[in-house]
Amino acid sequence: MHLRQDLVHVFADLDFAPFGLVGWDGPVGVADWAAERDHAVTSITLGYGRGDRTVVTVTTSRDAPAFDESFALGLSVNGRVRRFRASGGDGAWTAVLAGDGKGPSVVVAASGVKPTAIRLERVGESRPYIDGSLPS
16 A cells, blocks of 8 residues: 555656546555656556456556557547557456657556446546555
């Protein structure tokens, strides 16, 4: 579990607005983050739980991760369907939208959640993630 004061600093140090799920009714929180030596946050992963486990993570990052695409997947981003590179099967999948120079990259990983249930928007309020708790 992350300390609340650390999470406050992580959100304050972001130079990009992270993406998160719209309308999720389960537990939410910060699953992870990465920073450079100067403490500049380079990525943040928000988690979304159902029952006793985290089922969706959304990572917003300055850099695009290396990724082997198996298929294309359309996911809703700010109300528009965007093409993600995706891979997976058996109910678990990962999808990547590489940054375009104007915005960060986004990686969505889900287990037991259909892509049609994913609606991404920029996170406007950090408090639910700072105060939240995710299942292990």
